[in-house]
Amino acid sequence: MKLSGWGRYPVADCTVTAPRTPEALSEARKSGPLIARGNGRAYGDSAMNEDSTVSMRHFNRFIAFDHTTGQLTAEAGVLLGDVIDAFLPRGWFPAVTPGTKFVTLGGMAAADVHGKNHHLDGGFGNTIDWLDIMGPDGTVTRCSREENAELFDWTIGGMGLTGVILRMAIRLRRVETGWILQHAHPAPNLAAAMEAFEAAPDAPYSVAWIDCLSTGEHLGRFIVMLGEHAPLDRLPNRFRQVPFGPPPGRNRTVPFNLPGFALNRWTVRAFNAAYYRMGLRNAGTSYVPWDTYFYPLDGILGWNRIYGRRGFLQFQCVLPDDTARAGLKALLTTIAETGQGSFLAVLKKMGPEGGRFSFPMPGYTLALDFPVSDKVLELMEQLDRITLDHGGRFYLAKDARLTAHMLHATDPRAGAFAAMRRETGADTGFASMQSERLGL
Amino acid sequence: MSAGPVLILGARSDIGMAIARAYAADGHAIQLAARNADTLEPERNDIALRHGTDVTLHELDALDYDSHDAFLDSLPALPDIAVCTVGYMGEQSENEADMQAARLVMRSNFEGPTNLLALLANRFETRGSGTLIGISSVAGDRGRATNYVYGSAKAGFTAFLSGLRNRLAKKGVHVMTVKPGFVATKMTDGMDLPEKLTADPDKLACSVLRAAKRRRNIIYVKPVWWLVMLIIRNIPEAIFKKLSI
Incomplete structure (x- = not known):
């Protein structure tokens, strides 16, 4: 189907599947490199792959909430707006929010989105306790700052190119009013x-x-x-x-x-x-x-x-x-x-x-x-x-x-990111039009 | 606002789940009934967390008619509203060739749903209140070569709901017939559906909830379907039989 990011540029004909279970997602992986797509709010081609774009919209369930710590566990396709709808009336608000609530938690982690409080609190990644990621071989790994920390650090801001984020635990902040x-x-x-x-x-x-x-x-x-x-x-x-x-x-x-x-x-x-x-x-x-x-x-x-x-x-x-x-x-x-x-x-x-x-x-x-x-x-x-x-x-x-040349010239980390992808085999499982264009 | 329990029959369907979420958001307790109900625990948990309401799971085999009375007895409370989303489309070609397949479609879309709603209707009538909502289909408005087995079962279901509404109109019990056109669900995954005629389950659920509050009788979820079906119903049979639509 014709697909684009939020900016409606570029537009490409992409094969889109929408698996309902991790098993079905793992099956989709077998037909070649794929990219996970949340609610399509990235502006360009970050979440587009002509051969295999995987919509995460069915992975949209809340799993647990701890009323003492404000820790929410949810699947990656949950919309930020749904989190607010459910928890603001109980006195909790996202600790970091971008300028739209129509984004998924998975997309927020993959882009490590920032909000108006970045100067104090950092990006969305700082509010994540752990992530479950499906790697190129189909196995699901839980990672956090303590456990598989390397995978965790590359995944925050990794644009979905380290694997598919399935679920995560994030911290909400207490608020007295909206x-x-x-x-x-x-x-x-x-x-x-x-x-x-x-x-x-x-x-x-x-x-x-x-x-x-x-x-x-x-x-x-x-x-x-x-x-x-x-x-x-x-x-x-x-x-x-x-x-x-x-x-x-x-x-x-x-x-x-x-x-x-x-x-x-x-x-x-x-x-x-x-x-x-x-x-x-x-x-x-x-x-x-x-x-x-x-x-x-x-x-x-x-x-x-x-x-x-x-x-x-x-x-x-x-x-x-x-x-x-x-x-x-x-x-x-x-x-x-x-x-x-x-x-x-x-x-x-x-x-x-x-x-x-x-x-x-x-x-x-x-x-x-x-x-x-x-x-x-x-x-x-x-x-x-x-x-x-x-x-x-x-x-x-x-x-x-952007051109690959410009990205690599401005950001030496891009080379290290691409090298990490080759070493871990992530490049065989995950690719987007953007990652191809930018040599990631 | 009364917020009594809402029973969803056939809760595993995307439409059933969407309607459950909509009623939970409106503050109702939810009873989810389906086969292998315990596998719906993630959904039960999700709705309970989101909306802070009681959500319970109930084992139901819509085709095991004799079990239905006991099933209703086992509910924590007789619901205020019962929504029947039980249904199964099958493959038309298979339904033509294999009578067992056709029978399964008939039973899933007519016998099972009507048996459940008939029992609920009697209980609601005795209580003198309640709302019964049946998810039928535009396919029941006129039999077409491409899915008349499913369509005829839905036609029966539509007629049943109409009769039930007539019988209960003066008894405080409201019956609403929902005829969705195309809906983007598991049942239609992989079909090439026209965007303008296709509803999304959550939007459908909102329409159902709103229409039920206004005690509407028959709703087409997307109004354009009312017009489409008006035309389809009025094509003379001599012409209709030669069309492929």
């Missing part, structure tokens, strides 16, 4: 935004939204948003009746692809300017429900369709602390000069490294998206080179078009 106390600080330029991050190292959550179409002294207008879980006793009375927030509203859907011209530099500029003004108006402290705070785009199902038929590309890199300022300036200047406005652009300060092939490192990560066009593909190559020059690296869960 509300986030948000502090928004408009920052007129990059320097001010970075200062705001540096001045708030202890804020539990932090992220900045960027208007990347403004140039000159406004180069990148920012709104830096800090947040923390609101304790019950600080919640305004009118919210205290529903401490875990109103139930998520009815999802709106984008039912068709908007024509490509709907997004152009004028509409995007208008949107960004309006958003910035709204940010100025809402500057200061406010209470925001969890779903609006963490998953603003989840309310519009199929929002990826607004980019039209050709789909869109994400660019996300991380730059180390010492080169971040110069690198970000170069990236934002290049983008502003080409006039290719990104609809959604975010900046975030990151904390320590996670798994052995995980994306994050201490520094700043910048994420942008662009509708696919030849011009944008050229722009992204420019951005790749700037990232390389500043010692940065790329987030594979967002990638759809």
Whole structure:
């Protein structure tokens, strides 16, 4: 069937199976290298294999929950949103969450996703106690920081290329409410935004939204948003009746692809300017429900369709602390000069490294998206080179078009990862269009 | 909101399991009945963990009619709502050639389900309340060459539900007939189904729950099926017999 990632680019005809048992999964393995696929939220071709893509949607059962420690054991195909639905009303929230709740636990582990608290708590991998992985020979191995630690470390951020994650135990965090106390600080330029991050190292959550179409002294207008879980006793009375927030509203859907011209530099500029003004108006402290705070785009199902038929590309890199300022300036200047406005652009300060092939490192990560066009593909190559020059690296869960040469030049760990795959035989069992393209 | 127990007959099916999850999310205790019920422990555990509700497993052989009374007696409580998702499609070509295969389809889609619902109906009538939900099929709306064995059994089931509804309408017991079109389940795995006509089990479960609350009588899960079947039912037989649809 025709398959793509969330960015709807590239599209390929893939053979997809959806086994219901580990035995059936092991059987699927016999027809050649495969890649496991969760809910298809990686943007590019990470979870696509033309010969054998294995949907994990039937591995979606909760197995156990420990009310004293907050340890949840579940199968890899369980959606993060289901975890929240089940446990937020009982006072538990994911310890690390990406910007959408429509991801599977297996996908989150494979990409070692990060959230707005990465600078303090690290990636999703840090919240995993153990994983069960089916290797290339079909045997299932339990691994953790103590047991089969090497396999564990390579699997966190290993993009599903060490084996198929079947189930795992993760830690949830205690929360008193489903509300986030948000502090928004408009920052007129990059320097001010970075200062705001540096001045708030202890804020539990932090992220900045960027208007990347403004140039000159406004180069990148920012709104830096800090947040923390609101304790019950600080919640305004009118919210205290529903401490875990109103139930998520009815999802709106984008039912068709908007024509490509709907997004152009004028509409995007208008949107960004309006958003910035709204940010100025809402500057200061406010209470925001969890779903609006963490998953603003989840309310519009199929929002990826607004980019039209050709789909869109994400660019996300991380730059180390010492080169971040110069690198970000170069990236934002290049983008502003080409006039290719990104609809959604975010900046975030990151904390320590996670798994052995995980994306994050201490520094700043910048994420942008662009509708696919030849011009944008050229722009992204420019951005790749700037990232390389500043010692940065790329987030594979967002990638759809990087070259093997660029990946290996920016990330020496890629060679070690590929070597590990050859030594363990993982390369004979698992491959994706992305791993082929990138020489992993 | 009353949240009395919901009994799922044929709980191993994807549709049965999806309906169980939907009712559990709505706060109901769930009774899962199937053959080799103990192998449903992972599902039982999953629903109980997700929704914090009581979920119990009950051994049921839908084709062992004589055991049905004892089965109902063994339930922890007479359910408020009983959903019958028992069914088996088989292969039409096999059903044509092998009468034993055909009989199994008839028994699985008609005799077993009607026997169970008849017994439940009597108990509900005595109590004076309850909802019976039968998962029938659009295949029962008109016999077609490609699956008339299954279709005729479902047609019988649909007629049975209709009669039961008529009998119990003044007795406080509601009977709802569900005619899903294509549903992406184990039964249809590997079939090439048109996306616009195909429902997913969880969406189907939501429709069933909503429709049951509104005491609807007959529902097609995807409204387009109502139109499709209206057309199919009204094609004159002289023409219909020459079509391959």
